[in-house]
Amino acid sequence: MGGDGRxxxxxxxxxxxxxxxxxxxxxxxxxxxxxxGDTARLPYGTKSAETVQAYALQATQLLVGEGVKMVVIAxxxxxxxxxxxxxxxxxxxxxxxxxxxxxxxxxxxTKNKRIAVLATExxxxxxxxxxxxxxxxADADVVxxxxxxxxxxxxxxxxxxxxxxxxxxxxxxxxxxGDDAPDTLVLGCTHFPVLANAIRRTVGTNIALVDSAETTAxxxxxxxxxxxxxxxxxxxNASIRFFxxxxxxxxxxxxAIFLGREIAVDDVELVDLRKA
Amino acid sequence: MGGDGRxxxxxxxxxxxxxxxxxxxxxxxxxxxxxxGDTARLPYGTKSAETVQAYALQATQLLVGEGVKMVVIAxxxxxxxxxxxxxxxxxxxxxxxxxxxxxxxxxxxTKNKRIAVLATExxxxxxxxxxxxxxxxADADVVxxxxxxxxxxxxxxxxxxxxxxxxxxxxxxxxxxGDDAPDTLVLGCTHFPVLANAIRRTVGTNIALVDSAETTAxxxxxxxxxxxxxxxxxxxNASIRFFxxxxxxxxxxxxAIFLGREIAVDDVELVDLRKA
Numbered sequence: 001m002g003g004d005g006r007x008x009x010x011x012x013x014x015x016x017x018x019x020x021x022x023x024x025x026x027x028x029x030x031x032x033x034x035x036x037g038d039t040a041r042l043p044y045g046t047k048s049a050e051t052v053q054a055y056a057l058q059a060t061q062l063l064v065g066e067g068v069k070m071v072v073i074a075x076x077x078x079x080x081x082x083x084x085x086x087x088x089x090x091x092x093x094x095x096x097x098x099x100x101x102x103x104x105x106x107x108x109x110t111k112n113k114r115i116a117v118l119a120t121e122x123x124x125x126x127x128x129x130x131x132x133x134x135x136x137x138a139d140a141d142v143v144x145x146x147x148x149x150x151x152x153x154x155x156x157x158x159x160x161x162x163x164x165x166x167x168x169x170x171x172x173x174x175x176x177x178g179d180d181a182p183d184t185l186v187l188g189c190t191h192f193p194v195l196a197n198a199i200r201r202t203v204g205t206n207i208a209l210v211d212s213a214e215t216t217a218x219x220x221x222x223x224x225x226x227x228x229x230x231x232x233x234x235x236x237n238a239s240i241r242f243f244x245x246x247x248x249x250x251x252x253x254x255x256a257i258f259l260g261r262e263i264a265v266d267d268v269e270l271v272d273l274r275k276a
Numbered sequence: 277m278g279g280d281g282r283x284x285x286x287x288x289x290x291x292x293x294x295x296x297x298x299x300x301x302x303x304x305x306x307x308x309x310x311x312x313g314d315t316a317r318l319p320y321g322t323k324s325a326e327t328v329q330a331y332a333l334q335a336t337q338l339l340v341g342e343g344v345k346m347v348v349i350a351x352x353x354x355x356x357x358x359x360x361x362x363x364x365x366x367x368x369x370x371x372x373x374x375x376x377x378x379x380x381x382x383x384x385x386t387k388n389k390r391i392a393v394l395a396t397e398x399x400x401x402x403x404x405x406x407x408x409x410x411x412x413x414a415d416a417d418v419v420x421x422x423x424x425x426x427x428x429x430x431x432x433x434x435x436x437x438x439x440x441x442x443x444x445x446x447x448x449x450x451x452x453x454g455d456d457a458p459d460t461l462v463l464g465c466t467h468f469p470v471l472a473n474a475i476r477r478t479v480g481t482n483i484a485l486v487d488s489a490e491t492t493a494x495x496x497x498x499x500x501x502x503x504x505x506x507x508x509x510x511x512x513n514a515s516i517r518f519f520x521x522x523x524x525x526x527x528x529x530x531x532a533i534f535l536g537r538e539i540a541v542d543d544v545e546l547v548d549l550r551k552a
Contacts, residue, residue: 039322039323040323040324040327041317042322043319046315046318046522046523046526047315047316047522047523048316048522048523051316051522121526148428148431148432149425149428149429149432149434149439151428152424152425152427152428152429153425153428155424156424156425158425158446161442161446162442162445162446163425163439163442163443163445163446165442166437166438166439166441166442167439169438169439170434170437170438170439246322246323246324246327247322247323247324250322250397274550
């Protein structure tokens with residue numbers, strides 16, 4: 001029950017992880033957060049596992065240097081390929097990714113044991129969601145769909161435009177066609193909660209939609225509780241510091257779409273990880 | 277008229293520049309080419325001018341090290357912010373970008389002196405096309421439109437899907453609405469020629485479409501001629517070597533969309549520019 005006032009570090013390749021930060025801040029209003037978006041090198045979703053591991057190590061080193069009590073990998077691609085490396089490197093600081101909570105929520109939601117996962121190309125290629133789901137439910141049938149265009153649509157803030165609905169139809173209709181269609185859809189990229197309404201309109205109301213931002217926030221809250229590491233600070237709004245590796249202006253502008261509130265450019269500090 | 281058999285270096289942040297290489301190889305079948313895609317750090321279009329300059333210097337250093345007789349910056353973003361730096365750094369090796377040829381072709385095509393330019397966010401912010409056009413036609417009226425979703429659509433190979441047409445409508449209809457609409461549209465990103473049919477269907481046949489890949493190939497042919505540096509090799513197919521800074525598999529797969537022919541994975545050599 002000791003009040004651990006150290007901040008929680010949150011890391012993403014860019015701004016998409018702000019959907020996770022938004023869920024964390026809503027659930028943990030006592031906590032302080034430090035968010036790092038590696039915007040100079042985004043997106044990670046099209047890069048190799050080795051490259052993503054090297055980038056994620058540099059990025060989380062900055063957070064650990066800021067004295068965080070926990071690191072949240074708010075990036076599906078980095079969670080998929082770098083979680084074990086990061087956990088080993090920063091032990092005893094706990095490192096939590098978005099894959100395991102999303103997989104667990106998908107397993108809890110499905111009735112017919114058929115789960116669809118939407119993700120970036122590299123998350124799909126690494127099969128991290130499929131493996132995490134099948135560890136929990138060995139006979140689960142997992143269909144993975146890479147959705148790179150969704151990333152660009154989310155960054156434009158096109159939550160429900162005709163282009164977004166046409167893209168959702170292109171990616172999703174073949175997945176949910178037929179009698180053996182999945183009954184559960186995991187949004188396996190932090191950008192995708194922004195498009196949740198368009199996705200819901202495309203797949204209909206009978207499909208369970210799992211948002212890995214919400215499920216990760218719940219997992220972080222549990223882990224803080226278990227470790228007795230929750231802050232005893234005042235229950236005011238969560239305080240947040242932002243770091244970005246490129247244009248604070250773009251971070252503030254596009255980030256507002258994902259965080260769901262304004263970000264002042266002056267609150268975003270530019271850092272150079274290549275010097276780390 | 278001396279046959280200069282050294283290769284021509286072509287550089288892009290990724291695979292989009294292969295539309296320029298395709299136009300070059302078609303126009304200059306005697307020449308050898310070395311293409312470098314900096315895929316580990318793409319896209320450049322959302323990064324700051326300083327970051328793009330640093331990346332472009334590293335990338336072109338590799339090409340100069342390969343003994344090229346000319347460097348073509350087949351990337352609008354790098355041409356917009358890094359051309360002068362590269363020309364100064366690699367003098368006397370000529371460096372040619374895609375902006376000036378595209379601007380000149382736009383100026384040649386317009387009758388009402390109103391030109392629309394489609395580009396990435398950073399090309400638009402740098403106003404490089406607007407400045408290049410207005411240097412040639414001081415009273416030209418230039419409308420710039422950032423089109424990030426087009427990049428993702430082109431990389432999926434969705435040349436003319438409903439999502440592509442809906443996106444084209446979203447970006448383009450407001451530009452060509454009203455009596456004072458532009459009569460000329462410059463495709464100011466090397467990805468966009470892949471979407472030319474969808475763009476044509478959206479804007480109609482009365483708008484002149486300028487493809488900066490074609491216009492750059494013409495400028496390179498002229499520059500070789502002027503310098504007496506054309507190859508006297510046999511008029512066989514142009515020979516091409518490929519370098520990429522990330523996944524040769526993805527380079528070959530997505531690159532085929534832009535090059536318009538198969539690329540064998542074994543023909544793509546992985547290089548690490550961070551060690552340069």
